[in-house]
Amino acid sequence: MIERSHRKSVEDALENQAGVVLLGPRQVGKTTLAQDIAESRDAVYLDMERTADRQVLEEPDLYLDEQMGRLVVIDEVQLLPDLFGALRGQIDRRRRQGHRTGQFLLLGSASNTLLHQSAESLAGRVSYHELTPFMLPEVGSDAMSSLWLRGGFPDSFLAKSDRASLTWREDFIRTYLERDIPSFGLRIPAETLRRFWTMLAHEQGGLLNAAKLAGNLGVSGQSIARYLDLLVDLMLLRRLPPWHSNAGKRLVKSPKVYIRDSGLTHALLGIEAQEDLLGHPVVGGSWEGFCIENLIAAAPRGTEASFYRSSAGAEIDLVLKLPQGQVWGIEIKRTTSPKVTRGFHVAAEELEISERILVYADEKDAPGQGGVRAMPLRGALERLASA
Incomplete structure (x- = not known):
């Protein structure tokens, strides 16, 4: 059993808020984490994918009034959107009766859908947290190669072999395309969405070129935007925005797009083993995406992530x-040479970067030029965690 780093933040939030909304893609471990938390409390668990549990909440106030003072865990809560109004009333009523914290733990698999449903009803009453796949600090640096290859979904990472792991991810992708996405009422042909997802895997970390994608798929630009929004909403895709504060500079305006879990990238491309990955053209983009997900997860809550690229060639992979207002610039390279390009230094000066880091493939920290510190991913994560 791998201890999730998110557990303490969720438990702390339950000590201070009436409810917590825990977001994350399917199969990422939300239910396991919630049940672990519930075991240490007087709690009841309901799954909205089970007909019997949905029926229990057909008259929500009747049932929830009986659970006053207990932690109520509701899984896949986005499947019952009418429930949010009742939850607001329940939270307010419980507050008046002295039950102010630790009342509800709501689990959801679609971020924007769930946030829109709950924003008005539960504003100021709940705390939002995202559960990611396993990250490097959770599994340890010795497992970094396996984590990068297989990704962080628990069943994929913990599989008995690389072949079993790949099979799990292929099944996961198929299930999402054929069952989960249609369950949200979205009529997108599974084969079209698979081709789109695979195109993004080939271009991992590239600038979004919607016109090119639309032409290759034979669909409209509006359809490409809809597909992107869907995969971002399902927390399977990251749309990393460009830095936009330098009004006087000619900056790239397109976002960079990453499949968030490296294992899914590799499954879409049919990459099974480490040797296959290291010899594949996507290796650089895959490594960059893997590092970016870990770095963003390690950053303090409320950190804003972007990248910087100007028409003059100044560039930083992750800003x-x-x-607190400090701006960190992080360059990511699969190299053992602790050097960054001149464009990084130019960009760092333009943005007044306070911390300049090169994440590279060696195992030791090394001073770089122009105040850059080169370090392995593990070291960068530790610095961010203590920021």
Whole structure:
């Protein structure tokens, strides 16, 4: 059993809020984490994919009034959108009776859908948290190669072999395309969406070129935008925005697009083993995406992530604006040479970067030129976690 780093933040939130909304893609471990938390409390668990549990909440106030003072865990809550109004009333009523914290733990698999449903009803009453696939600090640096190859979905990472892991991810993708996405009422041909997802895997970390994607798929630009929004909403895709604060500079305006889990990238491309990955053209983009997901997860809550690229060639792979206002610039390279390009230094000066880091493939920290510190991914994660 791998201890999830998110557990403490969720439990702390339950000590201070009436409810917590825990978001994350399917099969990422939300239910396991919620049940672990529930075991240490007086709690009841309901799954909205089970007909019997949905029927229990057909008259929500009747049932929830009986659970006053208990933690109520509701899984796949986005499947019952009418419930949010009742939850607001329940939270307010419980507050008046002295039950102010730790009342509801709501689990959901679609971020924007769920946030829109709950934003008005539960504003100021719940805390939002995202559960990611396993990240490097959770599994340890010795397992980094396996985590990068297989990705962080628990059943994929913990599989008995690379072949079993790949089979699990292929089944996961098929299930999402054929069952889960249609369950949201979205009529998108599974084969079209698979081709789109695979195209993004080939271009991992590239600038979004919607016109090119539309032409290759034979669909409209509006359809491409809809497909992107869907995969972002399902927390399977990251749309990394460009830095936009330098009004006087000619900056790239298109976002960069990453499949968030490296294992899914590799499954879409048919990459089974480490040797296959290291010899594949996507290796650089895959490594960059893997590092970016880990770095964003390690950053303090409220950190804003972007990238920087100007028409003059100044570029930083990842710009993190921390809640206190500091701006970190991080370059990511699969190299053992602790050097960054001149474009990185130019960009760092333009943005007044306070912390300049090169994440590279060696195992030791090394001073770089122009105040850059070169370090392995593990070291960068530790610095961010203590920021």
